[in-house]
Each structure stands twice: as C-alpha cells, then as structure tokens.
Amino acid sequence: MGNLQSQVILDDCLSAMKHIGSSTIDLVYLDPPFFTNRFHFSVSRDRKKRFSFADVWSGLEDYAEFMEFRITEIHRVLKDTGSVFIHCDTSANFLLRALLNSVFEGNQFRSEIIWSYRRWSNSARGLLPSHQTILFYSKTDQYKFNILYGAYSETTNIDQILQLRTRDKQGISAYATDHEGKVIFAHEKKGVPLSDVWEIPFLNPKAKERTGYPTQKPVLLLERIIEISTNMGDLVLDPFCGSGTTLVAANLLGRHSIGIDISQEAVELTRNRLGSPTKTDSALLKKGRVSYQNVDKEALSILSGLDLLPVQRNAGIDAFIKIPIDNSLVPIRVQRNTETVMEAASKLARAANSKNSTKAILVRTKKNDDLFFNEKLPTLIELIDSTALCVREKIEELQAKSVSEKVSNRMLMGYNDQFCSPKVKF
Amino acid sequence: MGNLQSQVILDDCLSAMKHIGSSTIDLVYLDPPFFTNRFHFSVSRDRKKRFSFADVWSGLEDYAEFMEFRITEIHRVLKDTGSVFIHCDTSANFLLRALLNSVFEGNQFRSEIIWSYRRWSNSARGLLPSHQTILFYSKTDQYKFNILYGAYSETTNIDQILQLRTRDKQGISAYATDHEGKVIFAHEKKGVPLSDVWEIPFLNPKAKERTGYPTQKPVLLLERIIEISTNMGDLVLDPFCGSGTTLVAANLLGRHSIGIDISQEAVELTRNRLGSPTKTDSALLKKGRVSYQNVDKEALSILSGLDLLPVQRNAGIDAFIKIPIDNSLVPIRVQRNTETVMEAASKLARAANSKNSTKAILVRTKKNDDLFFNEKLPTLIELIDSTALCVREKIEELQAKSVSEKVSNRMLMGYNDQFCSPKVKF
DNA sequence: TACACCTCTGAATCTTCCA
DNA sequence: CTGGAAGATTCAGAGGTGT
Known part of the structure; x- marks a missing residue:
C-alpha cells in the first residue's frame, strides 16, 4: 500500500488491453460510450411475418460488435476471483445484458444494481428518469465479495x-x-446487508468534485463498487476512464489502478485529478436525509385535510397553507411534545418574520402552562387548538359532569333513604 | 361510472384476446409467467468464432415465441392513446425489452420503472435483490399521461x-x-414530478390483502400505474391476472377491467376478491377515487395525539378513546368528505347507542350545511371541529379582515390626499 | 424535419449571517 | 469565536420556440 500505482493510458482500450496479461485484474469497471443517443428501431417488417430476433438487432450490429470485442478482452484479463461492473445506458441495457450473458458463460450474472438519485428537471410528460443500471458479473463462482451493511x-x-x-x-x-x-x-x-438499489446523490452542480466532464460519476459510487469486490492492494481497471473517477476512488481506498481512454483531454484530466484526489464530502450522505427534516409525520397528520406545502430545513415553520393572505402564503406550525406554547410561538414568529408573513398559525397540542402567555404571544400569531386537545378537554368536562351528577344522585338517594324508609315501613 | 364492470375470463390470454376488438383497451398491465426460474446460457461456442446473437437466444426461442404472440395481440387491442406496463423477471428483462422494441415500433419506449422495496434476508454473499422492473411502453406518442407529484x-x-x-x-x-x-x-x-423509481413496501406477509397467491403485487403499485395512465371509466386489461390485484385496483379507482387467467384457481380467487362477479356495482366501489382503506387511515390520522383503540369494520365508529366516562369508553367518529354532519352524526349515534355509550364525539371536518342541525343533533353527541376546519375558518376571517383593512387604507389615503395637499402647498 | 437557442426547474452545495 | 441554520448560487436536463 505504501507504493500505490496508478497508470493512465492514452489509447483505444481494445489495443491497450492486449498488453495486459490474462487473469491479472481484480475488478473492471466501465461506463462505455454510446454511438447514438438512441438506437433506432425503425422496423418496417411485415406484421404477418414471424418475428425474428435479427430485426431487433438491426442497426445495433456495429455497436454490438464494438462491445463484444472489448468485453471478451475484459473477460480474459480478469482473475478467476474477479468481477466486472458495467454502467448501462437505458437504451443499451438489454444489449449489454445479452452480450455479457454470452461472454461470461455459465450464468455468472450476479446483480442488476440500480443507482437511484433525485434530480432537477421540469419534465412535464412521463416519469422523470432518475436511475441508472449497473450490471455486475463475475468470472467464476469463486468471486471476491465483501459484504457491506447499511x-x-x-x-x-x-x-x-x-x-x-x-x-x-x-x-x-x-x-x-x-x-x-x-x-x-x-x-x-x-x-x-446492502441491497441492489443504491441511493447515492447525483453529482451536484456545486460540488467541488466536478470536473466538467459530461458523464462524471460520484466518487462514492465507485468507492462502493471497489469496496465490495476488491481488497487493499488489488488491481482495478477502467477501460473507458473518462474523467478518472474510478482511479481516484481506487487511490483513496488503497487499490492499484489502470485507466484507459482514447481522448487526450480525458487522460490529462485523470492525471491531474490523481495529483490531488478530491472527493466531495457529501453533507447529505454524511448527515442523512432525515437530518434535514424538521416536520415529522405526526405534525403533518395533525394538519391533514389542509392543502399544504410542507417545509423542511426550517426550524420554525412546518408548512405553508396554500391559501394566500395579502399575496403571501400563511406559515403554520404544530406545537411539539417537547416544547411549550411560548417556545413554539417564538420559533414560528422568528421564521414568519423573515419570510415577511403578516400572519402565522400555531396549532396548540397541549394545555397551556403559562398563565400570562396570551399577552406575551407575538401579534402575528393566531392560536388554534388541535383536535386531540379539544377532544381531551371535552372529555375532562364530561367526566367532571358525570362525577358531579353521580354525587348529586347519591345525595338524592341518601336523602330518599332517610326520608322514604319510614314511609316504606309505614 | 355508476355501472363499473369487471370481467374475469378463464382461458389462455392469447385466445381470449382474439375476442377483444382492436383499439379498445386503455391500459394493459401484465406480470407474465416464466417457464424456468432461470434461463440457461450454456453457450459452448468456439471462442475464436465471431459472436452471433443466435447464441444468446438459444434456449429462449420457445419463451420468446410465446411472448411475442401475446405482446402482438396486446398491441392490437390497445387504443392509440393506450399504454402497456410489463412486470419483468430479472432474467427475462432484456428479452422482453427486445421484444417490445420490435412490436411497439418507432421508439415507443417510455420508462423503465424500478419498483424498490426493503426486504428482510440474511443473504450472505452478493447484494440483496430488492427491486423489480416494470417496462412502460405506449402505442403512440399521443399516449394518456396524468402527472403525479411528490x-x-x-x-x-x-x-x-x-x-x-x-x-x-x-x-x-x-x-x-x-x-x-x-x-x-x-x-x-x-x-x-413522479420519478421512475418507486419505493413501495413489499406486501407484508401478514397483510390482509394477501390472498396466498404467489406473485401477488401491492394494490398501491397497481393503483399508481392505473392512475398515471388512465382516467375514470377507462378500460384496463390484465392478461395474466393471477390473484386479481389489477382488477381490484381498477375497481377502487373507478375503471372498468378485464382479467384473464388460464388457471381455474386464479379466476375463482379473483372473482372472490372482487366480491360477487355478477354484482360488480358495489356500494364500496361507487364511492370513487379513494379506497376505503385510505379514507379510514386519513380519518384516524386527524385524531393523532389521542390514545385510541381503532375500530375496524364499523359503519359508525372510527375508534374508542381510551379514557372511560361512566365506566364505558367514548366512541369517536371523523366526518367523511362524502357525508354531511347530520349523516355522520346519525351513523355515530346509532352505533354508540348499540354499544350503550352515554356520550360520543363527532369530529366535524366541513362547514355546516344545515342551519338547524344543532337542534336535530342527538343529545349524546358532542361536536368538535377538526384542526383543519378551524384553520380554514381562521384564514377566511383573516382574509376578510385584510380586504377591509385595504379598503379603509385606501379611504384614508384619499382623505389624506385631500387634507394634506393644501398643507404641502402651504 | 432538424437543430440551435432559450427558459424553467430543483437538488445539493456554497456562503453568509446570527445567536 | 464557533457552529449551525437560513439564504444564495450553480448547473444539467427537459421542453418549448424560432429559424
């Protein structure tokens, strides 16, 4: 580990791999390029004619051949304990699957990994694409695998x-x-145990890790792949290394690495990145999604029946009610179990002020503890009692009434006893 | 909509679909069976020989042919605005993709939907499979699509x-x-906008929904598919309907449906789940969009914060409050969107009477429609307004005030104009 | 029809400000 | 001074528009 080696080769990966010995690589990761954005399936065949698979591949042969040669080489250089992870474009997913099934004989398919992320876009029609597929194959059944836990x-x-x-x-x-x-x-x-669906944030537009290279992947994604399939000192190969994320991740984890790319620019970029390997310290991943939340399910469920815009990442406001007053939405907050009405009110008031709201609604969930709180309450806050609180108060009222009725009943009875028994005796 | 139809046919779907007219179906959902758990890729071809796709399909031809005929029929019965959703087994994913690309000409691929779920397992080696793929194709570019938002x-x-x-x-x-x-x-x-990765819990083994049929899917999953691709009154077809989840979901959402299955057992099961096969126009289904389950959950969530004993299958009572009055628990009910206060009150009163309760609490969720309802209200019922209702009323009050203030401000301004301008001139 | 350009969007960071 | 919370910013994708 003291002598960590990273090699970046400028060449077509097919010819470059010819110089790599058979059974020498522990892990191959690749994100192959695509010749066309979309493959064309302009099948103009006769409907009556029997379907033939040749039709499906028409227009794909060139690409299939291109990939077949390279995948065959990858298979050759892999150790018997080695694995390959292929990043798939949606449109070529099934083609690569078929190719790999053929080259990696004997059902060495391991997993279809789904890398899922949230992403920006204003897609109007259809579902917003927010995942990519990574195929995981091993050369033999004796593949290396380190179990990670989530x-x-x-x-x-x-x-x-x-x-x-x-x-x-x-x-x-x-x-x-x-x-x-x-x-x-x-x-x-x-x-x-780690599942085959990986939620890893998409490389953010503001991330320092960004190099400007189009299909750049988060270091974290590559780290996970390297961690589960290799050990320290192993050798990782990326035949289409692009901006060099694979090599950076391998370096950070103490694995040797070889990167190949046909573009001069990519090779230079990779060499530069290896000089100062930076990884975005994703705050989201470190702190977790939950840490950004401040509205819990219970608070929202108390407000169910209202048309709301829930607000996270704000300590004072749980949601905005989608009915404007004076052209601004009304902030609302539900009092938590752990806080007094005054505490809730001041948090809400501060947040509402900064949003220039003229009114804010606080939902009280507990009986009041402060006798003078009404005078202290900021003027922009309107107080409303939660259903649960109203119900509890109503029941207390009913209980009190029931008890007093019983008491008066008993008194009446006792009265009768004293008074009436003589009558009965009479 | 008043006359919702569900038809369950016992037959091979290929012959059954022959009786369905062309361009009549709005949505086809199918979860096709697989002949083998895993396809065998025992390719023993010569490594030196050029790769041929025929190798990939060897051993799959029968299955491919089986599916091709059926997918072609599906394409025929679909309306031009129609869509198909195919639930894919991992091993056949790429085969179905290829088939669909061919039969649905002109790049009518829409989405690869990932249904992801958490599952318990102590899998030792490899990644825990925890997703399934659903392919979404449309017949033309003019496909129906309702955007859901998250x-x-x-x-x-x-x-x-x-x-x-x-x-x-x-x-x-x-x-x-x-x-x-x-x-x-x-x-x-x-x-x-909804993404193509759907996190929907796997059917809990103890869930009531479970019928014992092996590949049963959650109703929620089917509901989402039906909601985004069809409107009320549309026609949904499931050629491999199994336990009938698709038809149940279609019914709940007010869509007509046809289910086909080759197994007698499956057809009977589906008919049973739908209630009586002849009596398709059940009261439950007439209520429309939202299923009873969801409504009840929402009703209970309004009461969150109370210590409750939820009551199932009672037309009048949603829950008992765990604080007794006169040694009997107090029943509570939340007014539904579909009913007036009086309707809710009389249902609750009847149920409460039969339980010998002296008091019952009704939570009102909508402004009252009946001016004299207070006199009509049964005496054992105590009325309480839901938080949402209180908030809505408060906002209306604030809006009114805001308007009147503006008006008076404007008047004041006019007043000032008249008064001050001389001063300025002075 | 093809393509270049412009607009809108929101995830997650960076930056600032405040207690 | 420091840490955390709130606000500002960047950028890629999707779609619309005009040439």
Missing part, C-alpha cells in the same frame, strides 16, 4: 431484530431470556 | 420554491424583485 429501515424495531429467538415447549417461536428474565441479544448490530 | 427533497430550499426567479444582465440566476425591491412570489408549485 442502516436499518427507520420503521424496524432494532431490538426486536437483535433479540435471540427460541421455541417454547409448544414449539412456538419466542424471545429467549436469561435466568434473570432479561432478553439475550443474538448478534451485534451490523445493519442490513 | 414531495420536494429535504435538502431543497423553500425560498427557491416560494420566490420567482429571473436572470440578470449577465445571465446569472437570481431572485426576482418588484420595483420596490420586494420579493415576488412564484406561481403555485405542485411538487416534484
């Missing part, structure tokens, strides 16, 4: 997962306990 | 959503301001 789903009860289970006398599954009746934890919290 | 990302800045933006002289994006330098609010934002 976070548990927010909805899972971790304790439940971690408790050891046994079967009781009736053979019914139950949680195991020790002699003191305490639960026994089965295994350490490793997390959930 | 929430903005947690990291998105609200100002950007609220404020109008322009470009300055240098062409750099900036927030727009009016002549006084005040921000201009943007037009109403609906949210983010």
Whole structure:
C-alpha cells in the first residue's frame, strides 16, 4: 500500500488491453460510450411475418460488435476471483445484458444494481428518469465479495431484530431470556446487508468534485463498487476512464489502478485529478436525509385535510397553507411534545418574520402552562387548538359532569333513604 | 361510472384476446409467467468464432415465441392513446425489452420503472435483490399521461420554491424583485414530478390483502400505474391476472377491467376478491377515487395525539378513546368528505347507542350545511371541529379582515390626499 | 424535419449571517 | 469565536420556440 500505482493510458482500450496479461485484474469497471443517443428501431417488417430476433438487432450490429470485442478482452484479463461492473445506458441495457450473458458463460450474472438519485428537471410528460443500471458479473463462482451493511429501515424495531429467538415447549417461536428474565441479544448490530438499489446523490452542480466532464460519476459510487469486490492492494481497471473517477476512488481506498481512454483531454484530466484526489464530502450522505427534516409525520397528520406545502430545513415553520393572505402564503406550525406554547410561538414568529408573513398559525397540542402567555404571544400569531386537545378537554368536562351528577344522585338517594324508609315501613 | 364492470375470463390470454376488438383497451398491465426460474446460457461456442446473437437466444426461442404472440395481440387491442406496463423477471428483462422494441415500433419506449422495496434476508454473499422492473411502453406518442407529484427533497430550499426567479444582465440566476425591491412570489408549485423509481413496501406477509397467491403485487403499485395512465371509466386489461390485484385496483379507482387467467384457481380467487362477479356495482366501489382503506387511515390520522383503540369494520365508529366516562369508553367518529354532519352524526349515534355509550364525539371536518342541525343533533353527541376546519375558518376571517383593512387604507389615503395637499402647498 | 437557442426547474452545495 | 441554520448560487436536463 505504501507504493500505490496508478497508470493512465492514452489509447483505444481494445489495443491497450492486449498488453495486459490474462487473469491479472481484480475488478473492471466501465461506463462505455454510446454511438447514438438512441438506437433506432425503425422496423418496417411485415406484421404477418414471424418475428425474428435479427430485426431487433438491426442497426445495433456495429455497436454490438464494438462491445463484444472489448468485453471478451475484459473477460480474459480478469482473475478467476474477479468481477466486472458495467454502467448501462437505458437504451443499451438489454444489449449489454445479452452480450455479457454470452461472454461470461455459465450464468455468472450476479446483480442488476440500480443507482437511484433525485434530480432537477421540469419534465412535464412521463416519469422523470432518475436511475441508472449497473450490471455486475463475475468470472467464476469463486468471486471476491465483501459484504457491506447499511442502516436499518427507520420503521424496524432494532431490538426486536437483535433479540435471540427460541421455541417454547409448544414449539412456538419466542424471545429467549436469561435466568434473570432479561432478553439475550443474538448478534451485534451490523445493519442490513446492502441491497441492489443504491441511493447515492447525483453529482451536484456545486460540488467541488466536478470536473466538467459530461458523464462524471460520484466518487462514492465507485468507492462502493471497489469496496465490495476488491481488497487493499488489488488491481482495478477502467477501460473507458473518462474523467478518472474510478482511479481516484481506487487511490483513496488503497487499490492499484489502470485507466484507459482514447481522448487526450480525458487522460490529462485523470492525471491531474490523481495529483490531488478530491472527493466531495457529501453533507447529505454524511448527515442523512432525515437530518434535514424538521416536520415529522405526526405534525403533518395533525394538519391533514389542509392543502399544504410542507417545509423542511426550517426550524420554525412546518408548512405553508396554500391559501394566500395579502399575496403571501400563511406559515403554520404544530406545537411539539417537547416544547411549550411560548417556545413554539417564538420559533414560528422568528421564521414568519423573515419570510415577511403578516400572519402565522400555531396549532396548540397541549394545555397551556403559562398563565400570562396570551399577552406575551407575538401579534402575528393566531392560536388554534388541535383536535386531540379539544377532544381531551371535552372529555375532562364530561367526566367532571358525570362525577358531579353521580354525587348529586347519591345525595338524592341518601336523602330518599332517610326520608322514604319510614314511609316504606309505614 | 355508476355501472363499473369487471370481467374475469378463464382461458389462455392469447385466445381470449382474439375476442377483444382492436383499439379498445386503455391500459394493459401484465406480470407474465416464466417457464424456468432461470434461463440457461450454456453457450459452448468456439471462442475464436465471431459472436452471433443466435447464441444468446438459444434456449429462449420457445419463451420468446410465446411472448411475442401475446405482446402482438396486446398491441392490437390497445387504443392509440393506450399504454402497456410489463412486470419483468430479472432474467427475462432484456428479452422482453427486445421484444417490445420490435412490436411497439418507432421508439415507443417510455420508462423503465424500478419498483424498490426493503426486504428482510440474511443473504450472505452478493447484494440483496430488492427491486423489480416494470417496462412502460405506449402505442403512440399521443399516449394518456396524468402527472403525479411528490414531495420536494429535504435538502431543497423553500425560498427557491416560494420566490420567482429571473436572470440578470449577465445571465446569472437570481431572485426576482418588484420595483420596490420586494420579493415576488412564484406561481403555485405542485411538487416534484413522479420519478421512475418507486419505493413501495413489499406486501407484508401478514397483510390482509394477501390472498396466498404467489406473485401477488401491492394494490398501491397497481393503483399508481392505473392512475398515471388512465382516467375514470377507462378500460384496463390484465392478461395474466393471477390473484386479481389489477382488477381490484381498477375497481377502487373507478375503471372498468378485464382479467384473464388460464388457471381455474386464479379466476375463482379473483372473482372472490372482487366480491360477487355478477354484482360488480358495489356500494364500496361507487364511492370513487379513494379506497376505503385510505379514507379510514386519513380519518384516524386527524385524531393523532389521542390514545385510541381503532375500530375496524364499523359503519359508525372510527375508534374508542381510551379514557372511560361512566365506566364505558367514548366512541369517536371523523366526518367523511362524502357525508354531511347530520349523516355522520346519525351513523355515530346509532352505533354508540348499540354499544350503550352515554356520550360520543363527532369530529366535524366541513362547514355546516344545515342551519338547524344543532337542534336535530342527538343529545349524546358532542361536536368538535377538526384542526383543519378551524384553520380554514381562521384564514377566511383573516382574509376578510385584510380586504377591509385595504379598503379603509385606501379611504384614508384619499382623505389624506385631500387634507394634506393644501398643507404641502402651504 | 432538424437543430440551435432559450427558459424553467430543483437538488445539493456554497456562503453568509446570527445567536 | 464557533457552529449551525437560513439564504444564495450553480448547473444539467427537459421542453418549448424560432429559424
């Protein structure tokens, strides 16, 4: 590891790979180029005629041949424990799949990885494309694989997962306990095994990592691929290295790497990037999506029935009500369990002021604790009690009434006892 | 819409579709069966020989032919505005893609939808498969498409959503301001257009929905497909209907439907799920767009913050509040969108009476329509307004005030004009 | 019909400001 | 001074428009 090697070759990868020995590479990652944005399927065949697969490939032969030669070379240079990850364009997905199935004989398909991300666009018609596919094949069944673990789903009860289970006398599954009746934890919290859907933020327009190269991938994506399929000191190859993200990631993780590209510009860019490998320290990924949220489901559900624009990333406002007053939307906030009405009010007031709102609505969820809060309440805030609070108060009122009725009933009864019994005796 | 039709046919879909007229169907959804779990790519060809696509398809011809005939029929019965959604097994993904590209000529590919879900597994080696692919093709460019909108990302800045933006002289994006330098609010934002990655929970093993049929899909998934590609009263076809989820979803959304399956068991199951096959015009389905399930969930969410005992399958009561009055729990009901306060009240009163409750709480969600309802209201019912209703009324009040203030301001201005101008002149 | 140019959008960063 | 929250900015994709 002390002597980490990265090599960048300016050449067509087919001829460059000829100089690489057979069974020498641990991982090949590639994001092949496409000759056309879209393949044309202008099949003008006779409907009555029996369908033939030749039709499907018409217009694709050149590309298929181009890729076949290269994939065959990739297969040759891979070690028996090696893997290949191919980044697929949507339109060529199925073609590459077919090619790989053929070259990597004996069902060495491992996974279809979905890289999903959120992205900007004002797509009007159809679904916004927001994923890319990466095909994962291995040369043999003895492929290297390091299991990575992800976070548990927010909805899972971790304790439940971690408790050891046994079967009781009736053979019914139950949680195991020790002699003191305490639960026994089965295994350490490793997390959930990584799934084949990877949510990794798309390279942001403001990211420092950006080089201006068109199809640049996030370093994080490549790091994950390298981590699961190689160990320290292994050798990674990218035959279409482009801006060199693969080599940067390999470097950062202590793997040797070879990059090939036919473009002079790409090779120079890669060499420069390797000089100072930078990786965007994605705040989103580090802190998690949840850390940006401030409206919880419960707060929103209290407001259900209103037409709302939920607001995250703002400590004071939970949502805007989509009915404007004086041309500005009205901010609304639900009082949290952990805060007093005054605390909620001042947070809301500050946020509303900065948005130039003339009015803001605070939904109170707990009985008031401060006798003088009405005078202290900022004037722009309108207070409304939550349904739950109203119901609770109504029930207390009813309970009180019920008790007092009982008391008066009992008194009446007692009165009768004293008074009437003589009558009965009479 | 009053006469919603669902038809379930026991037959091979190829022969059954022959009886369906050309250009009559708005949406075809299918989850085709697979002859083998995995296709075999036991290509023992000579490495030196030039790659030929015939190799790829060897062993697949039967299946390809089977599907080709059926997809061709599907193409025929589709209206010009119609779409098809095909649920793909991973191993046949690329085959179906190729077939569809051929049968749906002229690049009518729309989307590759990824249905992703979290699944429990202790898979040791490799990535946990946790997605399925749905291919979306349309017959022509004039396909029906209803845009659904989702929430903005947690990291998105609200100002950007609220404020109008322009470009300055240098062409750099900036927030727009009016002549006084005040921000201009943007037009109403609906949210983010739906992406092609759908995170929908896998059918929970214990879910009521589950019928025991192996490949059953969540109703939510089908509902989304139907919603984006059809309108009320349209006709949906599922040629491999299995347990009938497509037909159930179509019914819930007010679409006519035809289901075909070759298995007697599947057809019976579907008919049972739809209720009586002859009595398709059920009261439940007439209610329209939103399913009962969703409505009930929303009703309960309005009450969040209360300690409740939810009640299933009771026409009058949504839940009991876990605080007793006179030793009996208090029933509560939320007024539905489709009913008046009086209707809700009488349903609740009847149910509460039969439970011997002395008090019941009705949560009103809409402004009252009946002036004399207070006298008509059963005495055991206590009325409480929902938070949403209170907020809406408060906003109306504020709007009215704002208008009247403007008017009086204008009057004042006019007054000032008359009064002050002499002063200025002076 | 093809293509160049312009407009709109929102994710996630960078930057500033405030407590 | 420092850390975090709120505001400003960048940029690629999609679509519309005009030549």
